[in-house]
Amino acid sequence: MDMDVIQASKGERQMSNFASAVVPDLLPRDQLLQRLHGVANTGRLQSGLRALTEYVGASHYLLARCDLLQESGLDFIVSSDWPFDLVRDIANDLVRGYARSTELEKCMQVFQPNFALMPDNADVPDGASRQYCSVTFNVGRSRLALMFLFGEGFILSPERLRDVGLLAGYVASFLRCGGTRVDRDFELTDRELECLFWIAEGKTSDEIAMILGISRNTINNYITSVMRKTATKTRSEAIAFAVRNNLV
Amino acid sequence: MAHPSARTMSSAEQSRMVRVNRISSRSDLFPRLIAMQKLADAHGFAIFRVSGSGIPAKQRLVCELENWGSSNAGFGKAFTDAYGDVLLEHIEKSLLPLSWAGGCDRAAPGPADFAPFMTRLQDGIVPFSGLAFPVRLGAVGNGFIVFTGDEIDPSSDTIVELHGRCCHIMMDLLSLDERRTAAAEALSEREIACLQLAGDGRISEEIADKLGLSVHTVNAYLGSATIKLDSVNRIQAIAKAIRLGYIS
Numbered sequence: 001m002d003m004d005v006i007q008a009s010k011g012e013r014q015m016s017n018f019a020s021a022v023v024p025d026l027l028p029r030d031q032l033l034q035r036l037h038g039v040a041n042t043g044r045l046q047s048g049l050r051a052l053t054e055y056v057g058a059s060h061y062l063l064a065r066c067d068l069l070q071e072s073g074l075d076f077i078v079s080s081d082w083p084f085d086l087v088r089d090i091a092n093d094l095v096r097g098y099a100r101s102t103e104l105e106k107c108m109q110v111f112q113p114n115f116a117l118m119p120d121n122a123d124v125p126d127g128a129s130r131q132y133c134s135v136t137f138n139v140g141r142s143r144l145a146l147m148f149l150f151g152e153g154f155i156l157s158p159e160r161l162r163d164v165g166l167l168a169g170y171v172a173s174f175l176r177c178g179g180t181r182v183d184r185d186f187e188l189t190d191r192e193l194e195c196l197f198w199i200a201e202g203k204t205s206d207e208i209a210m211i212l213g214i215s216r217n218t219i220n221n222y223i224t225s226v227m228r229k230t231a232t233k234t235r236s237e238a239i240a241f242a243v244r245n246n247l248v
Numbered sequence: 249m250a251h252p253s254a255r256t257m258s259s260a261e262q263s264r265m266v267r268v269n270r271i272s273s274r275s276d277l278f279p280r281l282i283a284m285q286k287l288a289d290a291h292g293f294a295i296f297r298v299s300g301s302g303i304p305a306k307q308r309l310v311c312e313l314e315n316w317g318s319s320n321a322g323f324g325k326a327f328t329d330a331y332g333d334v335l336l337e338h339i340e341k342s343l344l345p346l347s348w349a350g351g352c353d354r355a356a357p358g359p360a361d362f363a364p365f366m367t368r369l370q371d372g373i374v375p376f377s378g379l380a381f382p383v384r385l386g387a388v389g390n391g392f393i394v395f396t397g398d399e400i401d402p403s404s405d406t407i408v409e410l411h412g413r414c415c416h417i418m419m420d421l422l423s424l425d426e427r428r429t430a431a432a433e434a435l436s437e438r439e440i441a442c443l444q445l446a447g448d449g450r451i452s453e454e455i456a457d458k459l460g461l462s463v464h465t466v467n468a469y470l471g472s473a474t475i476k477l478d479s480v481n482r483i484q485a486i487a488k489a490i491r492l493g494y495i496s
Binding site: 033040101111141143162167172173174202235237243244 | 341342344362384389404405415419423426447448449450479480483486491492493494
């Protein structure tokens with residue numbers, strides 16, 4: 001399988017997490033699907049996440065909205081059964097880590113299991129590894145990460161983690177917990193977004209005036225208003241902001 | 249997500265290593281797609297990607313690869329005309345696969361017990377039945393892989409397997425594009441530094457100050473970066489540089 005080839009190229013540390021041996025006492029995929037089918041009928045996200053957690057053999061789950069990470073507070077957590085202190089301890093690490101990689105790298109990381117260590121001061125539950133695993137997936141414009149705690153020395157199967165990323169996406173899509181487009185728009189109007197879009201395509205104010213059939217001054221007013229709402233200083237920064245936040 | 253830690257690799261390193269083992273041309277995708285077509289009992293496949301990021305009204309589906317053949321030359325257009333808008337709307341909010349029947353007398357693919365996770369499209373608009381798998385990677389590389397044929401009747405387990413492989417194909421397709429653009433337009437370190445600062449809202453004078461260059465040199469770097477990124481002005485260059493991952 002393709003996955004194996006890719007995993008094989010990862011470093012030693014990564015390899016230690018992956019063994020292709022199937023752990024016999026874990027649920028096969030078709031039974032997991034049946035369980036999720038039941039979960040869909042009840043509409044309970046937690047039972048869905050629990051089923052997925054058991055499918056990979058992990059002990060605790062945390063579902064986070066990566067796209068909300070830049071904001072302060074713990075709003076980014078969608079659902080979790082991790083100890084609360086632990087969530088607070090890793091929140092800072094997550095925010096910093098998320099800002100560090102580029103959008104393209106994030107796109108290439110979708111459904112790829114990623115292992116990381118807890119901060120040194122964090123208290124993990126008894127018997128749990130200090131490593132945790134995360135898989136990212138997208139539902140619409142929201143990027144979500146499902147993170148697992150697992151037993152010390154337990155080996156998670158990469159195939160199962162890949163399945164879990166996809167199926168968590170199914171459950172999140174079905175229960176609509178991806179969030180709608182509206183909450184990412186920073187209260188920009190349709191006209192303002194339209195102007196941003198054309199500027200990002202390299203059009204000047206005069207050209208946009210021609211395209212939209214409104215005056216150049218109106219366009220400039222829209223852009224000034226965008227810069228005010230997004231707290232940006234120049235046109236370039238406003239566009240960079242819009243691209244980073246997937247507004248255009 | 250990247251989780252900083254001394255003992256694990258950064259996500260940038262990881263994705264770089266993953267990419268080394270990726271395919272070198274689009275023809276490498278063909279045998280994998282044929283294998284998936286066989287698994288689905290389909291007669292043909294097609295990859296559609298969402299082009300024109302941003303404002304939904306500006307987006308459309310572009311066929312990247314298909315094996316419908318010359319006798320079915322009109323399939324691609326018939327498909328995008330029939331379902332293009334619905335699919336674009338779907339990928340904005342959901343990861344669930346879609347199915348449709350080619351005629352009202354035929355059954356749409358997909359077993360009954362998978363129903364909550366399958367989105368049904370209106371039947372009988374196009375002369376063939378099929379399955380469409382949405383893949384959402386992030387700001388770039390999003391699209392659908394479509395399998396068509398009247399004998400498609402996969403089990404739930406097969407649907408998940410196919411969808412997982414679809415995600416891989418779309419990531420490989422994205423990594424091919426990235427390599428192509430990287431080869432043609434390798435930006436220098438100075439050009440990237442200037443773009444980054446411009447995207448952070450600095451004006452040329454500030455960039456010159458910060459990098460210890462003259463304003464003219466800064467403008468020259470931004471100009472050459474604009475040309476390499478095939479853009480008409482620096483704002484478009486900044487937008488492209490963020491989307492391609494040169495700057496953050």
